[in-house]
Amino acid sequence: MSDTRDLTLRVNGTVHHVNVEPRHSLADTLRESCGLTGTHLGCEHGVCGACTVLIDGRATRSCLVFAVQVEGSEIETVEGLAEPDGTLHPLQQAFWEHHGLQCGFCTPGFLMLALGALRENPDLDDEELRDLIASNLCRCTGYQNILTAVRAAADIMRAKARPAPNP
Amino acid sequence: MSWVGRRLPRLEDPALLTGRGQFVADRAKGALAMAFVRSPLAAGALTEIEVPPIDVPDSFVFTAADLFGVGAIEAILNRPDYKRVPQPVLAGDRVVFAGQPVAIAVANSRAAAEDLAEQVFADVEPDEPILTFEDALADGARAVHPEAPGNVLVEGQLRGEGVDSAFDAAAAIVEVELRSERQSAMPLEARGGVAAFDPGSGRVTLYASVQMPHMLRTGLADVLNMPESDLRVVAPDVGGGFGQKMSLFPEYVALVWAARHLKRSIAWIEDRRENFLGASHARDQRFRAKAAFDSDGRILALDADLLSNVGAFSCYPVTCGVEPLMAFAELPGPYRIAHYAVRSRGVTTNTAMMAPYRGVSRPMLTFTMEQLMDRAARQLGLNPLDIRRRNLICDFPHTSPTGLVHDLGSYIEAMDAAARVADLEDFRERQTRARAAGRYLGIGVSVFSERSGYGTPAFAARMMEIVPGYETVDCEMDPSGRVTLAIGASPHGQGLKTALAQLAADRLGVTPEDVRVVSGDTDATPYGWGTFASRSMVIAGGASQMASDKVAEKLRIAAAQMLECAPDDIELADGLAKVQGANRTMRIADIARALHHKSHLFADLAAGLKEQAFYDPAGTFSNACHIAEVEVEPATGGVRVDRFVVVEDAGRLINPLIADGQIAGGVAQGIANALYEELVYDEHGTLLTTSLADYAVPTAFEIPPIDIHHMETLSPATVTKAKGLGEGGTIGAPAAVIGAINDALAPFAVAINTMPATPDRIWQALRDAKDKAA
Structure with missing residues (x-):
C-alpha cells in the first residue's frame, strides 16, 4: 500500500x-x-x-x-473560522460564553456542523437545531449548552446577514 | 468585588475553539507508529505467536519474549482477603480476555503498523471462558487466575450487632435484586501516547492522554525498572477521561519500552474499536439488598450482598477494590442506618479490566437505596418523600455505620426544594389524566450524597499500597506581577484552571487573566494525584488558596515596609496594595519587581515570591436531589425523559457556570447509564459492541434540558468551603430515571431491576407481567 x-x-x-x-x-x-x-x-x-x-x-x-x-x-x-486578526466567529464566541465545551475534543466538529447548517438556513427553529446537533456526539456537556450557544450564534449571524432596512 | 462565585467564561476555551488545542495525537508527527496485536479469544493457553518475515525498514514486531527486564503491573491492597493478580505488559503463556495485548507492531505510519499487526497470529488453545457472576462463583469453577481460586479478588464483610433482631422486629421487609450492565466511560478522545526519545539525554517524554501523570511516571518507572528522573510525563489537552484515563495500562509500558529499546520516538493513538476492547470498562454489578422498616417507614436495618465484576485484572493504582469496597463503605448513602450488614465481593472474569468510571459504585448503590425507599413506601402506603424525610441524615456531623463522617449538608432541604421545583402535585394530576388517555408518565426521586475531596485517610482506610490523596501547589508571582500556579492535579475538561485562577485572583488582588495554571507536566509541577474522585476543586483548590495566601502575606509585608504601615493594614485588590483608611497605594507588580530585583531592601524576607502549600483533607460530602419525569410507551418499551430537575448542594461555588456544566454532563451520562449504554460480550467472551453504532451514546435528541438549582451549605471541612461535585450527576440520575419508569409502569405491576432499561428489557418485563396475570 x-x-x-x-x-x-x-x-x-x-x-x-x-x-x-x-x-x-x-x-x-x-x-x-x-x-x-x-x-x-x-x-x-x-x-x-x-x-x-x-x-x-x-x-x-x-x-x-x-x-x-x-x-x-x-x-x-x-x-x-476565526477572522485573521483572531476575532472569534459568532459560533466560537457563543460556545465560549455559554460554556458549550468542556474537554473541547468534539467542539471543532460541532462548530463546523452548525456553520454549514446555518449558512444554508439561518432560520432553523429550536426543534430543527436540536435535530441538527443530534448529528454529533459530545461526552462532557449534556448538549444543552451547545444548543444554547448555537441558538445564540444563529441569532447573531442572522442579524449580521440581514442589514437593517433603510429608514 | 470577589472573582469567586462569578460565572466567568473559561480561560481554557479560546485555544480549544480555534482548533489550537494540543491533544496527544497532535504531537504524533515524525514519530513511528505502534499498533497492538490483541488476543482474539477470552481465555486459553497462548501456544505460539506467528510473526511474518519483516523486510521493510523501521518495522518491528515484539512479543513478551522480547521484554526482558520488564516487570508486570501489580496493583496492591494490603488486605488479607485480597488476591494479587499481576498484569503482564504483553501476554506470556496465557490470555485472559479478548483484547489483551499479545504483541506490538511498530512501523512508519499507523496504517503500516496496523497492516503489520494483522499479519501476526496469536495461536490460543481455548479454555471455556468465565464471563458472568454465575460462571465465576459456581462450585468448582475454573480459576481465571491460578493465584485466585474461587475467582474472588477482594471481599469486604461486616455484620453489625442487632441486624438480625431488627429484621425480626420489622413491620415491613423490602428486598431488591438490581443490576447495572457493563459500560464504558467512552471519552471522545480515546487513549494514546507519544513517547518522545531524546538521544542526547536518553530521557523519554511521554505525552499521554491521562488523568494522573505523576502516578503514571511512578508506575512506568517501577515496571520498566528505571529511575523516574529519566521519564517525563505530560498530559496535554485531554479529550475527556471520566476515570478511564487514570490507570496504568500495559499499552503505555510497551510504548515507553519500545521508545527506549529502539531509541526512537513512537506514537500509539488508539482507535475506537481498540478503546472498547482494550481500555477499562465499568459498572457490571449485581446488588441484592433487603431492608427492615418499622410501621412509620423508618429503616431499622440494611443487609446487602454486593457483587462487582472486576474483569481480568486489578487496575493500578486504585486496584479492583475500588468498586466493591466503595459499595461496602457507602451503601447507606444519605440515610441513617442503625444496623448494617454487608458482604461485597470483587469477582474476576475473562473480560476487560474494570476501572473507575465517573460515579464508581454509587450509581448502583443510589439506585439500590432509592428503590428500597420507593418499594417500602408502596408497601407501607407512604408518600415517597415522607419515607425519605424520615430516614435522611439531619443531624451533623453524622457518622455512618462504616465510620464515614458527613459534614454539614442539606439532604432534606434539597429534596424538598427539588420537589417544589418539580411540582409533584401538579405532576400527579397530569399523570392521572395521561393514564386515563392511555399514556404512562412517571416521576422518580433520587437523593444522594457525594463523598468528595478526600485525601490520604480515606484511601489508607482501604489498605491501598499506594495511598493517593494530597495535593501540593506552587504559587509564584513573577517580577511583572503575573502569577503561576503549578498544580499536581491534572484537569481534562473540567475548567479547573479557570476556577483556580478565580480563587488565586481574590487572594492576590489580581485578575484571573493574570493567573496561569500549569498542570499535567511532571517536569513542571509538584508531585500530585491528578484529577479524579471529585477532588480537584477541594484539594488542589485548597492548596492553591493556601499557597496564594502565603504569597499575599509576603506581598503585604513588603508593601507595609514601603508604605510605612502595618502588614494587616494592607489590602490587595485591583492590582494594588492599598493602605486601608489612607489614600496610599502601590502597584502589586511594583512590589513583585522589588522583591525580585531589590531584595536587599527587605532584610527579613527571602528574595522572590514563590511559596508552596500542601493540603490533605479528610473529605466532605456534597448532596443533591434529582427528579426525573419520563413517559414510557408500553407498546415499544421506549422511554423519553421529559424533564430533569437537580437541586445540588456543593458548598461554596467557585464558578457556577462550570459547576452547572459538570452537573449537566454528569446527568447526561447518568441517563445513558439508565437507558442506553451497554457493552455486550457473547457467550465466547467476544465483545459485540465495538463501535459507536453498537454502543449507544445518547445525542442531543435523548438528553432533555437539565433544570439546575443550587443550595450553598458551606463545608466546615474544607479550606475553600467548597465540596466536590464532578460525579454527582452520574451518581444520582440513574436512580431517578429508573424510579420514574417504575412509577410510570405501576399500573402494570412491573418493576425494572436492570440498567440500562432498554426498550427490549421494558417490553419483556411488561410481557412477563402479562403472562403472569393471565
Missing part, C-alpha cells in the same frame, strides 16, 4: 500540495499532511462527528471521505 498520489487541496482558501496514499482519509490528510490538527478523530467510523468539516459548504465526516475524492473542492476546517 505504498503507492501515493500528488493532490492539490484547497483548505480555508489556502492551497496545499500533498502526497498521500489513495486510502488516506481526508481527516488524516488534513491532520498529517496539511498540519491542520484542529479536526479531531473520535471514532473513524462516521458516528461521532468530531471530524466534521465543510466540503463545498456542506458538513461532512472527513473520516469517511478519501482525500483523493475532494481535489477541486473548497474545504473548510475549524482553523479557518
Whole structure:
C-alpha cells in the first residue's frame, strides 16, 4: 500500500500540495499532511462527528471521505473560522460564553456542523437545531449548552446577514 | 468585588475553539507508529505467536519474549482477603480476555503498523471462558487466575450487632435484586501516547492522554525498572477521561519500552474499536439488598450482598477494590442506618479490566437505596418523600455505620426544594389524566450524597499500597506581577484552571487573566494525584488558596515596609496594595519587581515570591436531589425523559457556570447509564459492541434540558468551603430515571431491576407481567 498520489487541496482558501496514499482519509490528510490538527478523530467510523468539516459548504465526516475524492473542492476546517486578526466567529464566541465545551475534543466538529447548517438556513427553529446537533456526539456537556450557544450564534449571524432596512 | 462565585467564561476555551488545542495525537508527527496485536479469544493457553518475515525498514514486531527486564503491573491492597493478580505488559503463556495485548507492531505510519499487526497470529488453545457472576462463583469453577481460586479478588464483610433482631422486629421487609450492565466511560478522545526519545539525554517524554501523570511516571518507572528522573510525563489537552484515563495500562509500558529499546520516538493513538476492547470498562454489578422498616417507614436495618465484576485484572493504582469496597463503605448513602450488614465481593472474569468510571459504585448503590425507599413506601402506603424525610441524615456531623463522617449538608432541604421545583402535585394530576388517555408518565426521586475531596485517610482506610490523596501547589508571582500556579492535579475538561485562577485572583488582588495554571507536566509541577474522585476543586483548590495566601502575606509585608504601615493594614485588590483608611497605594507588580530585583531592601524576607502549600483533607460530602419525569410507551418499551430537575448542594461555588456544566454532563451520562449504554460480550467472551453504532451514546435528541438549582451549605471541612461535585450527576440520575419508569409502569405491576432499561428489557418485563396475570 505504498503507492501515493500528488493532490492539490484547497483548505480555508489556502492551497496545499500533498502526497498521500489513495486510502488516506481526508481527516488524516488534513491532520498529517496539511498540519491542520484542529479536526479531531473520535471514532473513524462516521458516528461521532468530531471530524466534521465543510466540503463545498456542506458538513461532512472527513473520516469517511478519501482525500483523493475532494481535489477541486473548497474545504473548510475549524482553523479557518476565526477572522485573521483572531476575532472569534459568532459560533466560537457563543460556545465560549455559554460554556458549550468542556474537554473541547468534539467542539471543532460541532462548530463546523452548525456553520454549514446555518449558512444554508439561518432560520432553523429550536426543534430543527436540536435535530441538527443530534448529528454529533459530545461526552462532557449534556448538549444543552451547545444548543444554547448555537441558538445564540444563529441569532447573531442572522442579524449580521440581514442589514437593517433603510429608514 | 470577589472573582469567586462569578460565572466567568473559561480561560481554557479560546485555544480549544480555534482548533489550537494540543491533544496527544497532535504531537504524533515524525514519530513511528505502534499498533497492538490483541488476543482474539477470552481465555486459553497462548501456544505460539506467528510473526511474518519483516523486510521493510523501521518495522518491528515484539512479543513478551522480547521484554526482558520488564516487570508486570501489580496493583496492591494490603488486605488479607485480597488476591494479587499481576498484569503482564504483553501476554506470556496465557490470555485472559479478548483484547489483551499479545504483541506490538511498530512501523512508519499507523496504517503500516496496523497492516503489520494483522499479519501476526496469536495461536490460543481455548479454555471455556468465565464471563458472568454465575460462571465465576459456581462450585468448582475454573480459576481465571491460578493465584485466585474461587475467582474472588477482594471481599469486604461486616455484620453489625442487632441486624438480625431488627429484621425480626420489622413491620415491613423490602428486598431488591438490581443490576447495572457493563459500560464504558467512552471519552471522545480515546487513549494514546507519544513517547518522545531524546538521544542526547536518553530521557523519554511521554505525552499521554491521562488523568494522573505523576502516578503514571511512578508506575512506568517501577515496571520498566528505571529511575523516574529519566521519564517525563505530560498530559496535554485531554479529550475527556471520566476515570478511564487514570490507570496504568500495559499499552503505555510497551510504548515507553519500545521508545527506549529502539531509541526512537513512537506514537500509539488508539482507535475506537481498540478503546472498547482494550481500555477499562465499568459498572457490571449485581446488588441484592433487603431492608427492615418499622410501621412509620423508618429503616431499622440494611443487609446487602454486593457483587462487582472486576474483569481480568486489578487496575493500578486504585486496584479492583475500588468498586466493591466503595459499595461496602457507602451503601447507606444519605440515610441513617442503625444496623448494617454487608458482604461485597470483587469477582474476576475473562473480560476487560474494570476501572473507575465517573460515579464508581454509587450509581448502583443510589439506585439500590432509592428503590428500597420507593418499594417500602408502596408497601407501607407512604408518600415517597415522607419515607425519605424520615430516614435522611439531619443531624451533623453524622457518622455512618462504616465510620464515614458527613459534614454539614442539606439532604432534606434539597429534596424538598427539588420537589417544589418539580411540582409533584401538579405532576400527579397530569399523570392521572395521561393514564386515563392511555399514556404512562412517571416521576422518580433520587437523593444522594457525594463523598468528595478526600485525601490520604480515606484511601489508607482501604489498605491501598499506594495511598493517593494530597495535593501540593506552587504559587509564584513573577517580577511583572503575573502569577503561576503549578498544580499536581491534572484537569481534562473540567475548567479547573479557570476556577483556580478565580480563587488565586481574590487572594492576590489580581485578575484571573493574570493567573496561569500549569498542570499535567511532571517536569513542571509538584508531585500530585491528578484529577479524579471529585477532588480537584477541594484539594488542589485548597492548596492553591493556601499557597496564594502565603504569597499575599509576603506581598503585604513588603508593601507595609514601603508604605510605612502595618502588614494587616494592607489590602490587595485591583492590582494594588492599598493602605486601608489612607489614600496610599502601590502597584502589586511594583512590589513583585522589588522583591525580585531589590531584595536587599527587605532584610527579613527571602528574595522572590514563590511559596508552596500542601493540603490533605479528610473529605466532605456534597448532596443533591434529582427528579426525573419520563413517559414510557408500553407498546415499544421506549422511554423519553421529559424533564430533569437537580437541586445540588456543593458548598461554596467557585464558578457556577462550570459547576452547572459538570452537573449537566454528569446527568447526561447518568441517563445513558439508565437507558442506553451497554457493552455486550457473547457467550465466547467476544465483545459485540465495538463501535459507536453498537454502543449507544445518547445525542442531543435523548438528553432533555437539565433544570439546575443550587443550595450553598458551606463545608466546615474544607479550606475553600467548597465540596466536590464532578460525579454527582452520574451518581444520582440513574436512580431517578429508573424510579420514574417504575412509577410510570405501576399500573402494570412491573418493576425494572436492570440498567440500562432498554426498550427490549421494558417490553419483556411488561410481557412477563402479562403472562403472569393471565
